[in-house]
Amino acid sequence: MFRKWIPAIDWLSNYKKDDLSSDLQAGLIVAIMLIPQGMAYAMLAGLPPVVGLYASTIPLLIYALFGTSRQLAVGPVAMVSLLVLTGVSTLAEPGSQEFISLALLLMLMVGVIQFLMGILRLGFLVNFLSHAVISGFTSAAAIIIGLSQLKDLIGVKLEAGKDVFKILGESVMRVGEINPITLAIGVISIVLLVIFKKYIPKVPGPLVVVVLSIVTVAMLNLHTRNVNIVGEVPGGLPVLSMPSISIDAMVALLPIALTISFVGFMESIAMAKAIAAKEKYKVDSNKELVGLGLANVGGAFxxxxxxxxxxxxxxxxxxxxxxxxxxxxxxxILILITLLFLTDLFYFLPKAVLAAIIMVAVYSLIDIKELKYLFKIRKLDAITWIITFIATLVIGIEQGILIGVVFSLLVFIWKSAYPHMAELGYVEKIGVYRNISRYPSAKTREDLIIYRLDESLYFANMSFLEDKLCGLVADKPTTKYIILDFSAVNSIDAVSIHALEEMIENCQAGEITFLFSGVKGPVRDLLKKADWDSKYKGQYEYHSIQEAIDDIS
Structure with missing residues (x-):
C-alpha cells in the first residue's frame, strides 16, 4: 500500500551503491547552480533572496519522496516566479510582509490544486494547453522576465511595472541616470555567463560570476558608489509557520494559482517524460501532480x-x-548547510549579477525556431503561437495564456465542425479506394458515391456532412447508392444519429440507398440502441467498402 503512494520506498529499497558517487556529484553541481538561481528567482518574484533558498530545501525533499521522476530537479523557476509577482503584486507591495504572506498562501493553494488533480486523476487536463500556446506564452514571458530585470541591470529604479513597452520607454527617457558601474557589472556578468554556458558548460558559470562579483564589490567598496547589493541574508533553517488563510485573498489568488498549477506542471512533466524516455522508465502524470502538490503544500509551511x-x-x-x-x-542538504553557515558570504552580491543570471537563463525560452517550424508544418498552429505571444506581451501574463487556450480550443472546435471528408475511387494499381482529388486516376461509378468521413460525428458537424453529400448528389444525379466509409468515425452522438436517419429517409424516398462500411464497435452499439437493426438491417454491417460494392453489383 505504502509503495503505491510513496515511490521513494522503491528506489530506496533497491538502491545500488554504485549510484552513490553519481548522485553525490549531481547533487553538488545542482546545489552550486541552484543557490544563485534560487536567490535571483526569488527577487524576480518580488520576494527576499533567502526565500529562494527556502524554496530549494523542503520542497526538494518532499518531491524526492513522492515524485516518480528520478532526475527531475524541483525548485524555483523563472516562469513561476514571474507569475507569482504578477498575481500577488495586485494585492500587496512586492517585498512587503503582506506580499510574503500572500506568496505562502499562493504556494499552499497551488499545492492543494495539484494534489487534488493528481488524486482525482485529472492530469489529462493539461492536454488542453497546446504546445503552440505554451511556446508562445513562454517566449513572451521570457521577454517580460528579461526586461523586468532591467532596473537592477542599469541601477535605475524604474516605475513602469511589468509593461514591456513602458519599461523600454522609461529606460530610454532616464538613460542619463544609469549607474555605469552597475551596468558594467551586469554586462560583464552576462558575457561571462554566455561564455561559460556555450564554451565551458561543465563549469558552473553562475557560481563563478557570483564569487567574482562578491570579491570585486567587497575589495573595491563598490557598494559605496550606489551599486545595489543583496545585503544581509538571514541565516538559519526555514522555520515552521502557518500560512495566513483568508477567503478574500484565496478568491483573488485563485486565477493565478490555477495558472501556476497548470503551467508549472506542464514544464515539469515535459522535462520528466523527456528524461524518462531516454532512461527507459515511465513517469506517472497523476503521481507527478501528487508529488509536486505535496512539495508545494509542504513548502508553504x-x-x-x-x-x-x-x-x-x-x-x-x-x-x-x-x-x-x-x-x-x-x-x-547542501542548501540547508548554506543557510546555516554561509549566508554571510552573499552580503556583497550585486543585484545586477542576479539580474544577469535571470536574463541569461530565460533567453533560451524565446522559441523562434518553434514558430518557424509551426509556419512550415501548419500555419494555424503558428497563428495560435503569435496570438498567445502578442496577448501575453501586450495584455498580460494571465490574460495571455487564457486567450491562447481559448483560441486553440476555438481552432479545435472549428476543425471538428468542418472535418476532412473525401470522395473515394478505386485505384487499380494498388487495389484500394483512395481520395479522388489526390488520385485522379481512381475509378468511380456513375450510380455510386463512396464517401469517407475522417472525424467523429456530433451535432456541430452533421450539417457540414449533409451539405457535402447534397452537393455531390446534385453533381451526379444518376446516383443510386451512397457508401459511407465509417472506418475513421470513433464516436457519434444522438443528434447525429437522428440527422443520419432523416438523410437516409429523404434519400431513399428519392431512390438512393445508403450503405455503411467499417463501422466500429462502439458506434455500432449506439446504432443498435437506435433500432437500426429493425430500421436499416443489412445496411450498416459491411466490414469493407469492397464488401458493400460486391453486395450491390
Whole structure:
C-alpha cells in the first residue's frame, strides 16, 4: 500500500551503491547552480533572496519522496516566479510582509490544486494547453522576465511595472541616470555567463560570476558608489509557520494559482517524460501532480514560494550523472548547510549579477525556431503561437495564456465542425479506394458515391456532412447508392444519429440507398440502441467498402 503512494520506498529499497558517487556529484553541481538561481528567482518574484533558498530545501525533499521522476530537479523557476509577482503584486507591495504572506498562501493553494488533480486523476487536463500556446506564452514571458530585470541591470529604479513597452520607454527617457558601474557589472556578468554556458558548460558559470562579483564589490567598496547589493541574508533553517488563510485573498489568488498549477506542471512533466524516455522508465502524470502538490503544500509551511521542475536544472542534474532522487536530497542538504553557515558570504552580491543570471537563463525560452517550424508544418498552429505571444506581451501574463487556450480550443472546435471528408475511387494499381482529388486516376461509378468521413460525428458537424453529400448528389444525379466509409468515425452522438436517419429517409424516398462500411464497435452499439437493426438491417454491417460494392453489383 505504502509503495503505491510513496515511490521513494522503491528506489530506496533497491538502491545500488554504485549510484552513490553519481548522485553525490549531481547533487553538488545542482546545489552550486541552484543557490544563485534560487536567490535571483526569488527577487524576480518580488520576494527576499533567502526565500529562494527556502524554496530549494523542503520542497526538494518532499518531491524526492513522492515524485516518480528520478532526475527531475524541483525548485524555483523563472516562469513561476514571474507569475507569482504578477498575481500577488495586485494585492500587496512586492517585498512587503503582506506580499510574503500572500506568496505562502499562493504556494499552499497551488499545492492543494495539484494534489487534488493528481488524486482525482485529472492530469489529462493539461492536454488542453497546446504546445503552440505554451511556446508562445513562454517566449513572451521570457521577454517580460528579461526586461523586468532591467532596473537592477542599469541601477535605475524604474516605475513602469511589468509593461514591456513602458519599461523600454522609461529606460530610454532616464538613460542619463544609469549607474555605469552597475551596468558594467551586469554586462560583464552576462558575457561571462554566455561564455561559460556555450564554451565551458561543465563549469558552473553562475557560481563563478557570483564569487567574482562578491570579491570585486567587497575589495573595491563598490557598494559605496550606489551599486545595489543583496545585503544581509538571514541565516538559519526555514522555520515552521502557518500560512495566513483568508477567503478574500484565496478568491483573488485563485486565477493565478490555477495558472501556476497548470503551467508549472506542464514544464515539469515535459522535462520528466523527456528524461524518462531516454532512461527507459515511465513517469506517472497523476503521481507527478501528487508529488509536486505535496512539495508545494509542504513548502508553504516553511516560508517558501511555488516550485516546479525546471528545464535547465533537470538537464544539468541528468547530465551530471543523477541516477535517483537521492541527488535532489543531497542538493537540499547542501542548501540547508548554506543557510546555516554561509549566508554571510552573499552580503556583497550585486543585484545586477542576479539580474544577469535571470536574463541569461530565460533567453533560451524565446522559441523562434518553434514558430518557424509551426509556419512550415501548419500555419494555424503558428497563428495560435503569435496570438498567445502578442496577448501575453501586450495584455498580460494571465490574460495571455487564457486567450491562447481559448483560441486553440476555438481552432479545435472549428476543425471538428468542418472535418476532412473525401470522395473515394478505386485505384487499380494498388487495389484500394483512395481520395479522388489526390488520385485522379481512381475509378468511380456513375450510380455510386463512396464517401469517407475522417472525424467523429456530433451535432456541430452533421450539417457540414449533409451539405457535402447534397452537393455531390446534385453533381451526379444518376446516383443510386451512397457508401459511407465509417472506418475513421470513433464516436457519434444522438443528434447525429437522428440527422443520419432523416438523410437516409429523404434519400431513399428519392431512390438512393445508403450503405455503411467499417463501422466500429462502439458506434455500432449506439446504432443498435437506435433500432437500426429493425430500421436499416443489412445496411450498416459491411466490414469493407469492397464488401458493400460486391453486395450491390
Amino acid at each position: 516553511f516560508s517558501a514560494y511555488p516550485v516546479t521542475g525546471g528545464f535547465s536544472r533537470s538537464a544539468v542534474n541528468y547530465q551530471s550523472g543523477a541516477r535517483t532522487p537521492l541527488a535532489s536530497v543531497i542538493t537540499a
